[in-house]
Amino acid sequence: MAGVASVGLVCPVKLTQKPLFSPSLTRPNFSSSSIKMTVSLDQNKKTFTLQKSQQAFEAAKELMPGGVNSPVRAFKSVGGQPIVIDRVKGSHMWDIDGNEYIDYVGSWGPAIIGHADDEVLKALAETMKKGTSFGAPCLLENVLAEMVISAVPNPFLVKAGSGVATLGLPDSPGVPKAATYDTLTSPYNDIQTVTSLFEEHKGEIAAVILEPVVGNSGFITPTVDFLNALRKITKENDTLLIFDEVMTGFRLSYGGAQEYFGITPDLTTLGKIIGGGLPVGAYGGRREIMEMVAPAGPMYQAGTLSGNPLAMTAGIHTLKRLKEAGNYEYLDKITSELINGILEAGKNAGHAMCGGYISGMFGFFFTEGPVYNFDDAKKSDTTKFAKFYRGMLEEGVYFAPSQFEAGFTSLTHSSEDIQRTIAAADKVLRQL
Incomplete structure (x- = not known):
């Protein structure tokens, strides 16, 4: 066999129902304008501030290229101030300013049984x-x-x-x-x-x-x-x-x-x-x-x-x-509730959205869809996603800071976590 030729394939999407692959994506619009995140908001009766994260990030930029050890963590595609995490437990995380978040990044996938089990x-x-x-x-x-x-x-x-x-x-x-x-x-x-x-x-x-x-x-x-x-x-x-x-x-x-x-x-x-x-x-x-x-x-x-x-x-x-019985069924159930709830909130607020899930992995796009590949995904409204992302962060929900990253649920995500997330999404989407 001559040469090392690998056919790299880039990206399909799955829609709201779990049934066999009816791909649905969104198309990003790479015009990531620099948008500033507001740093004051009432979250659980506390003032939402990222002052300590901002100070830590400014110091990090003098020590590491771009201030982070992985590019997406710099929040370039969503704008605003990257958050610096202090600790994690179960489905939640806390930053150094004391803000608490429901986490749907899960350390980019590994935390499927929950953080710090x-x-x-x-x-x-x-x-x-x-x-x-x-x-x-x-x-x-x-x-x-x-x-x-x-x-x-x-x-x-x-x-x-x-x-x-x-x-x-x-x-x-x-x-x-x-x-x-x-x-x-x-x-x-x-x-x-x-x-x-x-x-x-x-x-x-x-x-x-x-x-x-x-x-x-x-x-x-x-x-x-x-x-x-x-x-x-x-x-x-x-x-x-x-x-x-x-x-x-x-x-x-x-x-x-x-x-x-x-x-x-x-x-x-x-x-x-x-x-x-x-x-x-x-x-x-x-x-x-x-x-x-x-x-x-x-x-x-x-x-x-x-x-x-x-x-x-x-x-x-x-x-x-x-390997314990029922775990993947549980992931499927809560992820279904999450993605369908977010898409329903988007529809009610008048936004073109599509998305889907399989077990504890999910995603959504600000586009009609369907999304079958990366060209389709690039049609997503990334400016709208950035605003949605920052709004959800202020509501105490942490998604991946990029339209082009999947999300993850864990065995520690509760029905209360899911309902709080859907309620926050409904609020933020109506404000976009």
Whole structure:
């Protein structure tokens, strides 16, 4: 197979009902004008202020590029003052100014059983007595690897590390052209373009890689036939199908997107939930592929913090909790109530909106929809989203500070959390 050509697919969306993939998105309007957030509001009879966060952020800008360690945290796309967090518990978080929020970011996905779970903290405290990092094999690696493998519906070996590689888009500044020369891209949910690329590059495409449900362009789901068609064409062309399940793994179902959709890829990347809130990344797949990785095979891969005992401990206890009966049904129920409530509030206030959910993952767009890919998502009214975001923040609700990021619920989100969020959304949407 010549070259390393992966067909990266960008983003579909799912609408209000959970039924099989009726994608619906919104279109962003990248004109993110700089908008200032007001810093006074009555929230639970307290004055909403971000003074301490502002001071901390100004200091951080002298220490780190842009003042943050991950770009979206700078609030560039929504305007206003980034909040600096002091502590988290369950479905709530508190900033250094003392403001409390219902959290729908969940540390960008890992906090599916809730922040600072008591059992996880207890287990971590016990593990820490033995040390924080060994730089050598430990039994906890075996336990977590076995749990991950048993969750996936195909023969699977897994390799765990302490972090995941970040791949730049072809047009990202600083990425040499040579690094993207062997990469082809296709819109998400567009099997015709994928087919054309296979015809044009016969025998040259080594792998197709995608998020089975897109979370980094907003929340976009696959159309009914898309993933099946990808599996078919990759098998016919002796090409690997790789699922990026860093977000969807153990979130859509215990077996991830591949179990939920009934599609088995050749390789899978995992992260977030399998570390229970601690830094971790893993990849796995068919035995004959994974046995090519050193020391079993010639392909070298190593990491200083690979198999870190603290991350393994948090992951083990998180997966144990998720395996309990009824958890995914609960996530489905509360997320359905949340997204349908927000969309209904938007409709009542006269806004064009669409959105959807699967289990504890959701998203919505300020556009009629449907949204099938990133081009559709870019039609969303991002200026309106920014105003909505800032209004919700002042009402004590924390969403991802970007129209193009998925949201997450957890097992600790209560009916009261959901109803408070819907009431806040109704209030803010009527004011837009």
